[in-house]
Amino acid sequence: QQTWPASTDELEDIMFLTGGRRSRNFADPVTPCSKGAAPGRIAAAEFLRTAFHDMATANIYQNFGGLDASIVYELTSGDNVGPGFRTTLETYVPYFSSRTSMADLIAAGVYIGVRSCGGPAVSVGGGRIDATTADDPGVPAPQNAIGTFKNQFLRIGFDSTQMIQFVACGHTIGGVHTSNFPDVLPASAAGPNGFNSTDSTPSVWDNKIATEYVSGTTKDPLVQGPSISNKRNSDFVVFNSDNNVTITAMQPPDTFASVCKTMYQKMIEVVPPGVTLSPYITPYAVKPYDLQLTLLNGGSSLGFSGEIRVRTTQRTQTVAKVQLAYKDRTGATVSAPIDTTPSGTGTGLDDSFAFFSFSTTLPADKSISSFNVVITSSGGGSEVQDNNGNGFKVDDSIIFQAPQSCLSGSGNLTVFAAVRGAASSPSLQVIVKNPGPSGIIVPALSTATAAMATQTSAGAYQLYSASYTLTGAQAQSAIFGVFAGSSSDNYKAASVLPTACAPFGTSPPSSTPSSSPFAFQGCYYDAGAPRALSADATAADTMTVETCSTYCSRYQLFGLEYGRECYCGNSLDATSTIRGLSDCSMKCAGNAQQTCGAGNRISLYKNTKYTAPVSPNIPGYSNLGCYTEGSAGRALTGGYTANDNMNVNTCATYCSTYNYFGVEYGKECYCGNTINAGSVSTAASDCSYLCAGNSTQFCGAGNRLNMYQKGASAASSTPAASSSSVPASSTVFSTTSTIRSTSTVTPASSSTSSSASSTATGPSLPGYTYQGCMTDRVEARSLGAKTQGNSNNTYANCAAFCSGYAYFGVEYGRECYCGDSLANSPTTAKESDCSMPCSGDANAVCGAGNRLNVFKSTAVITQPSNPAIPGYTYAGCSSDSVGARILQGGYLADGAMTVEKCATYCNSAKYFGVEYGGECYCGASFANPTTKMPEGDCSFLCGGNKMEFCGAANRMSLWSKNA
Numbered sequence: 003q004q005t006w007p008a009s010t011d012e013l014e015d016i017m018f019l020t021g022g023r024r025s026r027n028f029a030d031p032v033t034p035c036s037k038g039a040a041p042g043r044i045a046a047a048e049f050l051r052t053a054f055h056d057m058a059t060a061n062i063y064q065n066f067g068g069l070d071a072s073i074v075y076e077l078t079s080g081d082n083v084g085p086g087f088r089t090t091l092e093t094y095v096p097y098f099s100s101r102t103s104m105a106d107l108i109a110a111g112v113y114i115g116v117r118s119c120g121g122p123a124v125s126v127g128g129g130r131i132d133a134t135t136a137d138d139p140g141v142p143a144p145q146n147a148i149g150t151f152k153n154q155f156l157r158i159g160f161d162s163t164q165m166i167q168f169v170a171c172g173h174t175i176g177g178v179h180t181s182n183f184p185d186v187l188p189a190s191a192a193g194p195n196g197f198n199s200t201d202s203t204p205s206v207w208d209n210k211i212a213t214e215y216v217s218g219t220t221k222d223p224l225v226q227g228p229s230i231s232n233k234r235n236s237d238f239v240v241f242n243s244d245n246n247v248t249i250t251a252m253q254p255p256d257t258f259a260s261v262c263k264t265m266y267q268k269m270i271e272v273v274p275p276g277v278t279l280s281p282y283i284t285p286y287a288v289k290p291y292d293l294q295l296t297l298l299n300g301g302s303s304l305g306f307s308g309e310i311r312v313r314t315t316q317r318t319q320t321v322a323k324v325q326l327a328y329k330d331r332t333g334a335t336v337s338a339p340i341d342t343t344p345s346g347t348g349t350g351l352d353d354s355f356a357f358f359s360f361s362t363t364l365p366a367d368k369s370i371s372s373f374n375v376v377i378t379s380s381g382g383g384s385e386v387q388d389n390n391g392n393g394f395k396v397d398d399s400i401i402f403q404a405p406q407s408c409l410s411g412s413g414n415l416t417v418f419a420a421v422r423g424a425a426s427s428p429s430l431q432v433i434v435k436n437p438g439p440s441g442i443i444v445p446a447l448s449t450a451t452a453a454m455a456t457q458t459s460a461g462a463y464q465l466y467s468a469s470y471t472l473t474g475a476q477a478q479s480a481i482f483g484v485f486a487g488s489s490s491d492n493y494k495a496a497s498v499l500p501t502a503c504a505p506f507g508t509s510p511p512s513s514t515p516s517s518s519p520f521a522f523q524g525c526y527y528d529a530g531a532p533r534a535l536s537a538d539a540t541a542a543d544t545m546t547v548e549t550c551s552t553y554c555s556r557y558q559l560f561g562l563e564y565g566r567e568c569y570c571g572n573s574l575d576a577t578s579t580i581r582g583l584s585d586c587s588m589k590c591a592g593n594a595q596q597t598c599g600a601g602n603r604i605s606l607y608k609n610t611k612y613t614a615p616v617s618p619n620i621p622g623y624s625n626l627g628c629y630t631e632g633s634a635g636r637a638l639t640g641g642y643t644a645n646d647n648m649n650v651n652t653c654a655t656y657c658s659t660y661n662y663f664g665v666e667y668g669k670e671c672y673c674g675n676t677i678n679a680g681s682v683s684t685a686a687s688d689c690s691y692l693c694a695g696n697s698t699q700f701c702g703a704g705n706r707l708n709m710y711q712k713g714a715s716a717a718s719s720t721p722a723a724s725s726s727s728v729p730a731s732s733t734v735f736s737t738t739s740t741i742r743s744t745s746t747v748t749p750a751s752s753s754t755s756s757s758a759s760s761t762a763t764g765p766s767l768p769g770y771t772y773q774g775c776m777t778d779r780v781e782a783r784s785l786g787a788k789t790q791g792n793s794n795n796t797y798a799n800c801a802a803f804c805s806g807y808a809y810f811g812v813e814y815g816r817e818c819y820c821g822d823s824l825a826n827s828p829t830t831a832k833e834s835d836c837s838m839p840c841s842g843d844a845n846a847v848c849g850a851g852n853r854l855n856v857f858k859s860t861a862v863i864t865q866p867s868n869p870a871i872p873g874y875t876y877a878g879c880s881s882d883s884v885g886a887r888i889l890q891g892g893y894l895a896d897g898a899m900t901v902e903k904c905a906t907y908c909n910s911a912k913y914f915g916v917e918y919g920g921e922c923y924c925g926a927s928f929a930n931p932t933t934k935m936p937e938g939d940c941s942f943l944c945g946g947n948k949m950e951f952c953g954a955a956n957r958m959s960l961w962s963k964n965a
């Protein structure tokens with residue numbers, strides 16, 4: 003157990019606070035283990051492989067390299083094919099700081115990734131130093147001979163037995179992607195996104211990589227299949243290198259786990275000379291946070307606040323009380339302890355914590371020098387945590403003065419400090435993040451120091467201040483501290499400071515938390531189709547009850563499902579009946595202390611501050627109720643306006659010179675002196691859209707107007723008519739959904755063009771015909787040729803991404819899929835199944851879970867071809883072989899290969915050719931004989947351009963330079 007404070011304290015938080023209070027959310031991208039950036043990608047496996055590739059360039063003989071984040075500079079190297087490395091490092095970058103190196107984060111990622119998949123808890127020390135350049139290449143590649151493998155592993159410190167163990171431990175999660183290794187895995191055999199796993203359980207950390215290999219049932223593409231003839235079956239070559247003795251011995255689950263724990267630790271402990279790793283970081287039994295002294299009351303007293311984290315993992319009794327027993331600045335024990343109040347609980351992958359906060363005032367002359375933490379358990383027993391006998395030190399010689407400090411909107415940071423006695427003159431230190439070198443995703447840290455100038459004196463303290471200007475994005479991440487002699491009050495975030503500084507002697511306003519505006523209704527069944535709550539939905543990995551309540555604030559009900567999904571509505575579907583509370587068993591993705599339903603179970607809440615929308619009374623008008631549009635045109639043709647602030651009152655004002663006005667489609671306003679033919683009164687429930695500018699008012703619907711007539715005649719009768727027909731609170735648990743009864747959400751396009759908006763019936767995009775809301779399956783995609791997911795998903799963006807394909811489809815709000823045909827027999831589902839708003843356009847629907855809005859291009863899809871390359875002539879589909887390559891003057895493998903890319907890579911070589919979808923070869927002459935083969939042989943499409951051919955297995959699409 004380390005003594006607080008330690009240089010690894012930040013890393014300790016990142017590794018062990020993964021849920022609840024103070025969660026750093028480092029495990030979110032790998033929870034659950036199957037999570038990844040796209041179908042067929044597993045972030046946990048990418049975390050693990052990133053660590054291996056970073057350290058695999060070490061050379062223990064020549065003492066360089068190791069786990070040093072050199073991979074940051076090696077992302078374009080042939081060693082690191084595939085997007086997983088970049089994704090992983092991008093995930094880590096926000097955690098990078100002056101206290102935590104990228105290399106330590108890569109090591110911590112091994113613990114988090116392996117553990118989240120059910121693997122052993124890898125012990126991690128800290129203190130790695132980041133490389134500033136690339137290491138020499140040399141990651142083992144599948145085509146290497148066993149002798150090369152043995153040498154490569156010896157070079158990184160693993161003997162021949164450990165090599166076998168290490169490779170097996172690596173390949174128990176994740177797998178191979180066709181796009182990265184087409185010679186190992188042919189496109190035809192690949193699963194989602196060209197992925198085949200190395201054992202049958204790619205997102206479970208288990209011993210199957212060994213047992214399936216030994217029993218001969220393995221589907222590992224690095225053992226069987228085309229990798230054999232392509233001489234790339236490296237798992238076989240490695241495992242078989244001692245006649246399978248080691249891999250056989252690894253099979254028992256406990257053996258596998260303990261061997262792998264050792265291998266992983268060995269991996270992350272290969273570090274360059276000059277790095278001394280700290281002892282293994284374990285979660286503190288007690289850890290203080292945010293300890294802050296503040297000089298108050300003209301200097302006579304000191305505010306002292308902070309929070310204490312108590313590790314509760316192994317406690318059998320709950321923590322009833324936490325107190326701080328402290329010593330004054332002379333070292334004398336003060337009899338009355340400082341009390342704390344519970345402030346929440348948190349979790350790690352293997353731990354639980356309880357937090358206790360305190361805020362007190364001490365006389366400035368007596369002050370404080372250190373404290374011990376006294377923990378009283380529910381059984382009455384108490385213990386003292388004294389930080390390995392050192393107590394928890396509090397230094398009152400220089401104090402950052404939070405109330406007088408501020409960060410202005412223009413980036414001007416003003417920092418005040420109170421310095422006790424005649425301490426040496428203080429300075430302000432600011433650490434900012436600047437963009438890294440071009441192409442490098444890790445920011446560069448720079449430290450600036452400014453002398454602090456004397457301000458007023460206050461009691462035993464002298465106030466000082468200094469300013470520093472933060473430019474651009476620096477303000478978001480700037481960390482500062484005040485220093486005097488050997489003392490400091492350090493590691494404060496600039497971004498949390500107020501924008502205006504309060505003069506010394508005044509106190510800043512305190513905020514009063516408002517009471518919770520929602521009430522838990524229980525755990526309910528959700529059939530999925532229909533949805534329990536169908537009016538609106540969103541999903542996020544940061545989902546909490548609060549996030550969902552905010553998202554659904556316009557509705558009376560909201561509910562959370564499956565950890566990360568949020569649904570809103572004003573009525574619960576009849577199929578949704580109450581279930582046992584324990585059915586809702588999943589933690590909220592954004593707050594592990596909260597429950598967010600489960601599969602087909604929704605944690606239902608009622609928004610108690612909700613006001614049911616009405617068709618309001620407008621003085622001087624009578625409310626005629628809900629009307630249809632006219633039979634030969636609009637009901638009202640005197641005037642028209644539309645905007646996003648529309649409500650009934652503004653429409654009344656706009657139409658004040660007319661006899662009638664009506665609001666339609668949420669944001670449209672029509673005026674007229676007569677109601678045109680065909681426009682008739684209809685069910686009030688038809689007019690179900692809320693006004694864009696006032697969610698407590700109804701504003702018609704598609705082809706439906708809330709109609710008003712000038713004159714007071716019917717004023718008394720209309721409120722009853724309208725209010726009885728709207729979904730009021732009493733209808734919350736009614737059997738049918740009354741909201742959005744007319745149609746599903748319409749796409750955002752042309753909402754200001756009244757005719758388009760009022761008649762739109764479903765998703766549409768010019769140039770495409772909408773095919774409907776269709777089923778999809780994760781394990782067998784309906785449109786599986788290409789995919790992406792992002793927060794800017796719209797029909798247009800997905801269509802652009804899928805250009806060249808016959809179909810595109812949007813799913814789950816943020817996902818986009820492409821294909822030339824509908825695969826795996828999807829069926830047409832109910833339109834209402836596709837209910838999630840597009841991540842890039844809340845007004846359009848983008849499928850739902852396993853539901854895809856499918857569009858077909860009306861364009862004639864052109865056939866792939868051999869493109870024209872300036873200066874070159876296409877020389878035909880030529881034979882090639884792995885053992886006797888025809889072009890040996892240069893080689894590039896790239897999942898996003900195009901003919902143009904290869905031409906550029908080969909840099910004016912006499913010949914170049916593309917093969918196997920993603921390989922590029924160059925040469926000044928033929929190193930081996932080749933024959934011209936039938937054109938149809940070169941049938942693989944280029945990974946980076948589906949309109950171009952890129953050879954095939956042992957077939958090269960060949961170009962020769964013009965004379």
Ligand code: HEM
Binds near residue numbers: 176177180
């Ligand atoms: C002979 C040595 C090795 C060779 C030739 C090798 C080769 C490969 C190949 C070709 C892939 C497929 C990557 C892709 O298509 O995305 C892969 C995946 C992987 N390798 Fe290795 N590997 C070796 C050793 C190791 C070791 C020692 C580890 C230890 C951590 C490891 C961890 C992984 C992981 C976790 C994946 C899955 C990545 C994912 O699913 O995204 N490998 N390896």
